[in-house]
Amino acid sequence: MELILIPLLAGLLAAWSGKYAKWIALAGSISSLAFLIFLFRGFNPDGGFQFAFNKPWFFTGMHFHTAIDGIGMVLLLLTNVLSPVIVLASFGKEKNGALLVALIVGMQAALNGVFMSMDGLMFYIFWELALIPIYFITALWGEGNNIFRTTLRFFIYTFIGSLAMLASLIYLASKSPNGMNFDYQSLISVKLSLKEALWVGSGLLLAFAVKIPLMPFHSWQPDTYTEAPAAGSMLLSGIMLKMGLYGLIRWFFPLVPEALHIFNPIILYSGVAGVLYGAFIAIRQNDMKRVVAFSSLSHVGLIAAGLATMSATGLKGSMVQLFSHGVNVIGLFIAVDIIQSRFANRQLDKLGGIAKFAPVFSVFFLILVLASTAVPFSNGFPGELLLLKAIFTKNIMLGVLSGLTIILCAVYMLRLYQFSMFGQTGENISSFEKLKWHEIAALGILVALVLFFGLHPQTLIDICGPSVEKTIELLSNTMGEVK
Amino acid sequence: MKTLLIIFLGTIVILFLGINKPEKKSLPYILILLLAALSMIPFDWYDAMTGNMAKWQTKYVSIKMLFWDIPALAFSAVLIIASMLVFILFSNQSRKGADLPGLMLFSLCGGLMMTSFTNLVMLFLGIEALSIPLYVLAGSRKTDLRSNEAGLKYFLMGAFSTAIFLLGCAFVYGGTGSLDIISIGRSAGMMGHIGVKSALLHSGIIILLASMLFKVAAFPFHFWSPDVYDGSPNRTTVFMATVVKIAAFAAFFRLFQYAFSDIKGWWSQSMAIAAAATILVGNIAAVRQKSFKRTLAYSSIAHAGYMLMAVLSAPEDGFWALLIYTLAYAASAVAVFYLLDRYGKESEGYSFESFGESGAGNRFASLVLIVSMFSMAGIPLTAGFAGKFMLFSSAFAQYNWLVGIALLGSAISIAYYFRIFKEVLFKPTAGLSAYKITWGEYAGLALALVLTLSIGLWPALITGIQTMVVK
Numbered sequence: 004m005e006l007i008l009i010p011l012l013a014g015l016l017a018a019w020s021g022k023y024a025k026w027i028a029l030a031g032s033i034s035s036l037a038f039l040i041f042l043f044r045g046f047n048p049d050g051g052f053q054f055a056f057n058k059p060w061f062f063t064g065m066h067f068h069t070a071i072d073g074i075g076m077v078l079l080l081l082t083n084v085l086s087p088v089i090v091l092a093s094f095g096k097e098k099n100g101a102l103l104v105a106l107i108v109g110m111q112a113a114l115n116g117v118f119m120s121m122d123g124l125m126f127y128i129f130w131e132l133a134l135i136p137i138y139f140i141t142a143l144w145g146e147g148n149n150i151f152r153t154t155l156r157f158f159i160y161t162f163i164g165s166l167a168m169l170a171s172l173i174y175l176a177s178k179s180p181n182g183m184n185f186d187y188q189s190l191i192s193v194k195l196s197l198k199e200a201l202w203v204g205s206g207l208l209l210a211f212a213v214k215i216p217l218m219p220f221h222s223w224q225p226d227t228y229t230e231a232p233a234a235g236s237m238l239l240s241g242i243m244l245k246m247g248l249y250g251l252i253r254w255f256f257p258l259v260p261e262a263l264h265i266f267n268p269i270i271l272y273s274g275v276a277g278v279l280y281g282a283f284i285a286i287r288q289n290d291m292k293r294v295v296a297f298s299s300l301s302h303v304g305l306i307a308a309g310l311a312t313m314s315a316t317g318l319k320g321s322m323v324q325l326f327s328h329g330v331n332v333i334g335l336f337i338a339v340d341i342i343q344s345r346f347a348n349r350q351l352d353k354l355g356g357i358a359k360f361a362p363v364f365s366v367f368f369l370i371l372v373l374a375s376t377a378v379p380f381s382n383g384f385p386g387e388l389l390l391l392k393a394i395f396t397k398n399i400m401l402g403v404l405s406g407l408t409i410i411l412c413a414v415y416m417l418r419l420y421q422f423s424m425f426g427q428t429g430e431n432i433s434s435f436e437k438l439k440w441h442e443i444a445a446l447g448i449l450v451a452l453v454l455f456f457g458l459h460p461q462t463l464i465d466i467c468g469p470s471v472e473k474t475i476e477l478l479s480n481t482m483g484e485v486k
Numbered sequence: 487m488k489t490l491l492i493i494f495l496g497t498i499v500i501l502f503l504g505i506n507k508p509e510k511k512s513l514p515y516i517l518i519l520l521l522a523a524l525s526m527i528p529f530d531w532y533d534a535m536t537g538n539m540a541k542w543q544t545k546y547v548s549i550k551m552l553f554w555d556i557p558a559l560a561f562s563a564v565l566i567i568a569s570m571l572v573f574i575l576f577s578n579q580s581r582k583g584a585d586l587p588g589l590m591l592f593s594l595c596g597g598l599m600m601t602s603f604t605n606l607v608m609l610f611l612g613i614e615a616l617s618i619p620l621y622v623l624a625g626s627r628k629t630d631l632r633s634n635e636a637g638l639k640y641f642l643m644g645a646f647s648t649a650i651f652l653l654g655c656a657f658v659y660g661g662t663g664s665l666d667i668i669s670i671g672r673s674a675g676m677m678g679h680i681g682v683k684s685a686l687l688h689s690g691i692i693i694l695l696a697s698m699l700f701k702v703a704a705f706p707f708h709f710w711s712p713d714v715y716d717g718s719p720n721r722t723t724v725f726m727a728t729v730v731k732i733a734a735f736a737a738f739f740r741l742f743q744y745a746f747s748d749i750k751g752w753w754s755q756s757m758a759i760a761a762a763a764t765i766l767v768g769n770i771a772a773v774r775q776k777s778f779k780r781t782l783a784y785s786s787i788a789h790a791g792y793m794l795m796a797v798l799s800a801p802e803d804g805f806w807a808l809l810i811y812t813l814a815y816a817a818s819a820v821a822v823f824y825l826l827d828r829y830g831k832e833s834e835g836y837s838f839e840s841f842g843e844s845g846a847g848n849r850f851a852s853l854v855l856i857v858s859m860f861s862m863a864g865i866p867l868t869a870g871f872a873g874k875f876m877l878f879s880s881a882f883a884q885y886n887w888l889v890g891i892a893l894l895g896s897a898i899s900i901a902y903y904f905r906i907f908k909e910v911l912f913k914p915t916a917g918l919s920a921y922k923i924t925w926g927e928y929a930g931l932a933l934a935l936v937l938t939l940s941i942g943l944w945p946a947l948i949t950g951i952q953t954m955v956v957k
Binding site: 124132135151155163176177 | 860865866867871875878879882883886889890893894896897900901904907908911944
């Protein structure tokens with residue numbers, strides 16, 4: 004509850020407070036993190052839902068019900084650790100800075116709401132609310148001539164998905180024995196026939212697949228990432244697309260276990276297709292942001308495929324990789340933004356040789372690049388290992404195909420680094436303005452996270468492990484019933 | 487009853503008070519009048535709840551023609567609130583005399599009769615009392631050709647549909663032997679029960695359905711509305727889009743739920759198809775418009791399609807859903823039309839491009855615009871979402887395909903609701919704050935904003951009234 008209120012109030016305050024806005028937003032964002040850590044100290048990773056807050060809200064059958072379990076905790080940690088970083092990274096933005104940071108912390112509030120909702124309708128409401136700040140961030144601060152078209156396309160895509168999800172949720176809620184009831188436990192316990200489950204599941208899957216984005220629904224993504232401002236790309240790729248993956252694991256699987264034997268292969272195949280497609284396209288890109296955008300498509304495909312294996316390894320790997328991907332991709336976007344703000348350019352063929360002038364920056368950037376490439380001892384490694392293992396056990400062919408990601412990722416990531424930082428000095432590059440304190444702080448936090456979770460990934464697995472096992476247990480029970 | 491009398495008598499007084507004075511001068515009297523009328527509603531409500539709650543449906547016997555039960559009182563309140571918003575926000579009229587606001591108030595009286603009729607004759611009188619002032623209002627800019635066209639078109643179409651309505655009444659009378667909606671309902675139910683099919687009654691219902699669809703501007707009888715909305719002066723347009731439409735829906739709901747609900751099987755399918763077509767036609771046509779005013783006209787057609795779902799659902803659910811939806815729609819539509827009036831250029835026909843130069847001048851106005859647009863599009867935590875959600879979930883049990891189409895329609899509507907943002911918010915603006923907003927208008931916008939957000943955050947404010955009064 005407080006996790007929603009603190010950033011929300013900070014956002015409202017910041018929107019009207021002019022030049023102190025940055026500090027208010029940062030303070031709000033960090034105090035939300037502090038509150039989460041306070042909760043975390045009392046958190047018992049046994050797989051149950053904790054810190055429940057339940058009050059009737061809105062309509063009969065709908066409650067303001069928040070609770071946290073291991074899976075939610077990982078995503079809350081991700082959101083609340085990264086939001087201050089994003090606020091820090093956008094400290095330098097001059098134009099309407101107050102509104103920008105206000106929207107970022109507002110987004111944090113909505114995302115916290117998504118990850119804590121224990122009520123179908125509340126989940127939908129926060130899911131939509133998270134869309135609104137990002138719409139304005141992208142549309143108001145975006146670059147490019149087509150920015151309005153791009154954001155509108157993004158909005159309509161996701162809105163259609165969400166409406167389909169709403170229809171599915173209403174259907175499920177109306178099926179519950181005593182009148183409309185949107186409570187999570189009651190939604191889970193609804194039994195559907197295979198045909199119903201296919202319909203309901205398609206609605207839910209549409210919402211999540213657009214958000215993730217899974218292969219055929221990805222066409223909004225590269226343009227939006229490229230044309231969005233840095234903060235927008237970070238929010239979108241770092242946290243927002245995790246909403247889709249979280250939706251799969253928390254809502255989709257438990258709500259329609261009856262049809263999972265049909266849906267899961269689809270997710271698995273389209274995930275692996277996304278892995279290869281994203282990687283191959285990323286290799287050919289010239290725009291640094293597009294490289295990162297397609298690499299994100301590729302990584303997320305792997306996570307979705309891992310989820311669809313429905314094995315404990317796969318799910319744990321996904322949780323670890325969710326977290327690491329968030330950290331890494333935000334780091335990469337910050338690095339690209341720093342380069343762009345210095346040289347007003349992010350085309351690989353016009354950059355080069357920056358490392359000579361920027362030793363500190365190049366170290367940060369290198370660590371982030373290596374982490375994305377999943378080098379051992381960086382945070383990208385353990386998650387990817389678990390995911391690949393899970394996919395291998397499920398299907399050797401797909402395992403081999405998705406294993407290619409290690410090679411391909413190295414190709415495009417190192418290409419990104421090499422062409423920008425080494426080689427011949429590009430035009431107009433003769434010096435590198437020193438990193439500002441807030442840039443160092445943002446990069447420093449991220450690099451610290453990379454190293455910490457690279458060396459000790461067990462922390463995350465300890466948090467989410469029991470919840471993951473509980474979910475799988477629940478699913479294997481209900482899936483068994485149908486067969 | 488008190489509300490209707492207060493407004494009717496008060497309007498006569500205001501007409502005399504306003505002679506030869508600028509129209510602005512009579513605004514305070516109008517507001518006092520409307521507030522007085524509004525303040526009567528809680529008392530009536532209390533009577534209706536405590537005294538006769540149990541006989542909600544059967545009480546009509548005591549007073550023959552008009553009866554103020556809960557739905558009637560609730561919709562009367564919505565009508566009065568909507569008219570207040572219109573009067574506050576469109577107060578800046580330079581004309582002399584109080585005749586135009588007087589006509590609007592008389593039209594409101596007709597609307598109040600339409601919310602509370604129990605007899606088809608009274609419904610007919612209500613429709614006439616509502617429409618005749620509107621014919622004048624639509625053509626009230628005598629030198630403007632488009633306004634003349636709107637007035638004439640509205641008059642011809644309105645007269646035509648009223649004639650059809652009368653024909654329907656005659657058929658229903660022939661079929662059931664009564665004009666009282668409860669007796670009609672009773673005989674219709676009886677006929678359904680013993681399996682007699684009365685051709686007169688059934689064709690009468692279809693004719694009534696057609697004329698009511700005409701009044702609310704729903705497919706296939708929606709063609710008049712974009713032209714009339716576009717040609718009329720802004721204040722008349724917003725009055726038609728909110729007060730008139732809500733009154734028509736209140737009457738529609740009352741007529742079909744009370745009189746014909748026992749033979750729902752006969753008309754519900756055709757109405758569901760009409761609703762689906764209205765939603766699709768309204769939304770798709772709105773996307774292609776160049777003028778923001780016409781876009782809003784088509785969007786109000788789409789809204790009529792959503793509201794038809796309330797007539798199709800179970801009475802209790804449908805009533806609360808329609809109430810919330812109309813309130814949400816009134817608040818946001820009036821605010822949006824106000825901004826169109828202020829920021830748009832009439833000379834360019836309110837085309838989207840003409841908004842660029844003056845928008846974003848006022849932060850508060852922009853906020854109201856965003857929230858109202860969100861509410862119309864049905865984004866959560868605005869009243870529009872609460873209304874849509876209640877409509878959809880109440881109709882879901884029987885018409886899930888219709889809900890699917892309605893969801894699709896909402897998705898399409900994003901395309902045109904957000905289009906105005908591009909012009910008003912995202913364009914670099916040269917002439918900032920081209921218009922000063924007066925305090926009264928601030929208050930009006932704030933009222934609309936508070937309504938939209940408070941219902942959006944807590945719909946139980948409205949739906950909880952029922953239980954609150956009983957305690």
